[in-house]
Amino acid sequence: MKATPVPNLVDASFSSESSGLGHQVTGGLDTRHGTILTLEDIGVSFDGFKALNALTLYIGVGELRCIIGPNGAGKTTLMDVITGKTRPDTGKAYFGETLDLTRLSEVEIAQAGIGRKFQKPTVFEALTVYENLELAQKTNKSVWASLRATLTGEQQDRLEEVLVTIRLAESRHRPAGLLSHGQKQFLEIGMLLTQEPQLLLLDEPVAGMTDAETEFTAELFTSLARKHSLMVVEHDMGFVEAIADHVTVLHQGHVLAEGSLAEVQANEQVIEVYLGR
Amino acid sequence: MNQPLTLTAARTVGPRWTLGIAAVALAILIALPLLSLLPNDHPLQVSAYTLTLVGKILCYAIVALALDLVWGYAGLLSLGHGVFFALGGYAMGMYLMRQASGEGIPAFMTFLSWTEIPWFWAGTQHFLWALCLVVLAPGLLAFVFGFFAFRSRIKGVYFSIMTQALTFAGMLLFFRNETGFGGNNGFTGFTTLLGFPIAAPGMRALLFLLTVALLVASLLLGWQLARSKFGRILTAIRDAENRVMFCGYDPRGFKLFVWTLSAVICGLAGALYVPQVGIINPSEMAPTNSIEAAIWVALGGRGTLIGPVLGAGIVNGAKSWFTVAFPEYWLFFLGLLFIVVTLFLPKGVIGLIRKDKET
Numbered sequence: 251m252k253a254t255p256v257p258n259l260v261d262a263s264f265s266s267e268s269s270g271l272g273h274q275v276t277g278g279l280d281t282r283h284g285t286i287l288t289l290e291d292i293g294v295s296f297d298g299f300k301a302l303n304a305l306t307l308y309i310g311v312g313e314l315r316c317i318i319g320p321n322g323a324g325k326t327t328l329m330d331v332i333t334g335k336t337r338p339d340t341g342k343a344y345f346g347e348t349l350d351l352t353r354l355s356e357v358e359i360a361q362a363g364i365g366r367k368f369q370k371p372t373v374f375e376a377l378t379v380y381e382n383l384e385l386a387q388k389t390n391k392s393v394w395a396s397l398r399a400t401l402t403g404e405q406q407d408r409l410e411e412v413l414v415t416i417r418l419a420e421s422r423h424r425p426a427g428l429l430s431h432g433q434k435q436f437l438e439i440g441m442l443l444t445q446e447p448q449l450l451l452l453d454e455p456v457a458g459m460t461d462a463e464t465e466f467t468a469e470l471f472t473s474l475a476r477k478h479s480l481m482v483v484e485h486d487m488g489f490v491e492a493i494a495d496h497v498t499v500l501h502q503g504h505v506l507a508e509g510s511l512a513e514v515q516a517n518e519q520v521i522e523v524y525l526g527r
Numbered sequence: 528m529n530q531p532l533t534l535t536a537a538r539t540v541g542p543r544w545t546l547g548i549a550a551v552a553l554a555i556l557i558a559l560p561l562l563s564l565l566p567n568d569h570p571l572q573v574s575a576y577t578l579t580l581v582g583k584i585l586c587y588a589i590v591a592l593a594l595d596l597v598w599g600y601a602g603l604l605s606l607g608h609g610v611f612f613a614l615g616g617y618a619m620g621m622y623l624m625r626q627a628s629g630e631g632i633p634a635f636m637t638f639l640s641w642t643e644i645p646w647f648w649a650g651t652q653h654f655l656w657a658l659c660l661v662v663l664a665p666g667l668l669a670f671v672f673g674f675f676a677f678r679s680r681i682k683g684v685y686f687s688i689m690t691q692a693l694t695f696a697g698m699l700l701f702f703r704n705e706t707g708f709g710g711n712n713g714f715t716g717f718t719t720l721l722g723f724p725i726a727a728p729g730m731r732a733l734l735f736l737l738t739v740a741l742l743v744a745s746l747l748l749g750w751q752l753a754r755s756k757f758g759r760i761l762t763a764i765r766d767a768e769n770r771v772m773f774c775g776y777d778p779r780g781f782k783l784f785v786w787t788l789s790a791v792i793c794g795l796a797g798a799l800y801v802p803q804v805g806i807i808n809p810s811e812m813a814p815t816n817s818i819e820a821a822i823w824v825a826l827g828g829r830g831t832l833i834g835p836v837l838g839a840g841i842v843n844g845a846k847s848w849f850t851v852a853f854p855e856y857w858l859f860f861l862g863l864l865f866i867v868v869t870l871f872l873p874k875g876v877i878g879l880i881r882k883d884k885e886t
Binding site for chain 2: 333356357361365366368373374375377384385386388391392398399441445
């Protein structure tokens with residue numbers, strides 16, 4: 251299968267200013283060729299077990315990509331490679347045209363504009379909903395800046411906006427630890443929103459959500475795409491069908507098939523992997 | 528459920544009656560040294576013994592507060608804060624020894640038949656340099672230790688064990704005569720501070736007031752930190768360090784800052800402790816001392832700042848009464864106290880007060 255055709259949906263806010271410059275982060279991300287994430291020939295092995303094997307994947311600017319695959323296909327390892335948690339043994343990983351993800355630390359990658367939502371909702375339980383969003387918010391994140399940080403009016407407006415979007419405005423002063431599972435999922439999505447990353451990695455975002463919540467999440471993600479690029483790992487096929495432009499099927503650490511959900515579902519190999527012989 | 532710590536702090540100081548109690552406590556602490564200046568036969572006179580005892584407990588309270596900053600907020604349980612306290616004390620002790628020996632060299636060096644003062648004693652006859660050492664010695668040790676520990680992502684019980692080893696190693700090092708700090712006798716026999724007799728009532732009162740000032744300043748600084756975004760990030764690191772990294776914060780810098788700050792506060796407390804108590808020796812670095820400090824914090828209520836101060840007061844107050852009344856039962860009582868608090872007061876004494884208020 252060919253690599254993804256690049257959707258022509260580039261958001262002006264971060265692509266125009268960066269064209270033509272060869273150097274790093276400062277200013278904006280260099281996405282000249284419309285690709286926000288480039289993974290080529292990635293290999294990761296743990297004690298001889300190949301978690302990822304010659305994996306090649308491109309994600310376009312503004313695209314919403316779903317990654318599916320059976321358990322152990324390497325989905326979480328893939329996210330770990332992109333966020334710097336795991337270093338690949340072989341291969342190239344670029345964010346935009348110039349940022350080499352294999353050389354940056356987890357913190358640098360987060361600051362460069364990749365946000366991640368974990369499989370198990372992870373929020374700061376002792377802090378309130380509002381404080382959770384505030385911590386995630388895009389700003390100077392050094393020690394000195396944090397010692398003297400106060401919220402500007404603009405930042406407060408943004409937090410209010412996100413509180414309404416994730417439907418937690420009523421619970422703003424509740425400790426996050428008291429929220430229901432689904433609310434924690436939304437809070438974590440909200441934290442990604444205030445973080446304003448250009449690429450969002452979401453690991454099973456609708457796990458444990460009710461049908462209504464799932465539906466709302468689908469709407470939310472669809473509205474996020476174009477301004478942001480999203481990579482969603484999900485098992486819920488109904489959800490995938492509702493949101494995906496493109497689907498990538500992983501199997502045993504490499505890409506088995508790529509295309510629209512219908513194409514992928516018709517693929518002989520995919521059927522074999524999912525249904526067994 | 529875990530209450531947000533910033534809220535806890537705000538609630539404990541917020542209500543008017545709490546402020547009232549704090550004002551009374553502060554007034555008593557300021558009155559004590561003044562009353563000690565009264566003539567001996569005056570009914571309100573406070574004895575030098577009482578003043579020294581309370582001054583000593585205040586120094587411990589500052590240690591408890593410093594430990595709470597790293598344990599209660601950043602979740603780093605240090606079982607080695609005694610080493611920072613002792614280093615501050617030793618730095619001050621070096622100056623006091625030089626004062627006591629005048630132009631000559633300190634007596635313990637003469638016993639070792641040393642003829643020259645070792646290089647690291649250079650400049651300690653100057654009070655200002657001694658003050659710099661009070662901050663630098665614990666601060667640098669904490670910075671270097673923290674830098675490597677946090678870089679290697681050592682946390683939880685492993686971190687606690689390493690801090691315990693650190694203070695134990697420090698104790699063994701200072702026990703050696705060749706280290707140049709008086710071996711197991713440490714420093715004692717102080718005479719003057721800045722030329723004034725160290726045991727004079729006026730000097731005692733002054734040292735006491737300085738200790739009160741340091742305690743109040745540390746409390747205010749602690750509250751300021753806890754209320755800032757920095758404090759919330761520490762709490763976040765304690766609860767979900769990975770998430771903090773993926774939010775774009777580097778936890779190492781935050782931990783290192785609060786860890787070093789805590790060590791410096793401990794060092795300052797040690798520097799005020801030594802002239803009041805009149806002795807510093809390596810047993811201050813004994814692992815049990817540092818563990819006891821953790822008990823003060825747990826008993827008072829961690830993550831509340833004022834709680835650990837109360838905890839240090841309660842435990843040490845009980846200790847000085849018990850060791851006079853029933854000397855052989857003190858350790859049993861301490862153990863019992865710790866068990867009772869762990870079982871029935873998970874939020875410490877402060878948790879008890881707050882519960883009463885809510886019902």
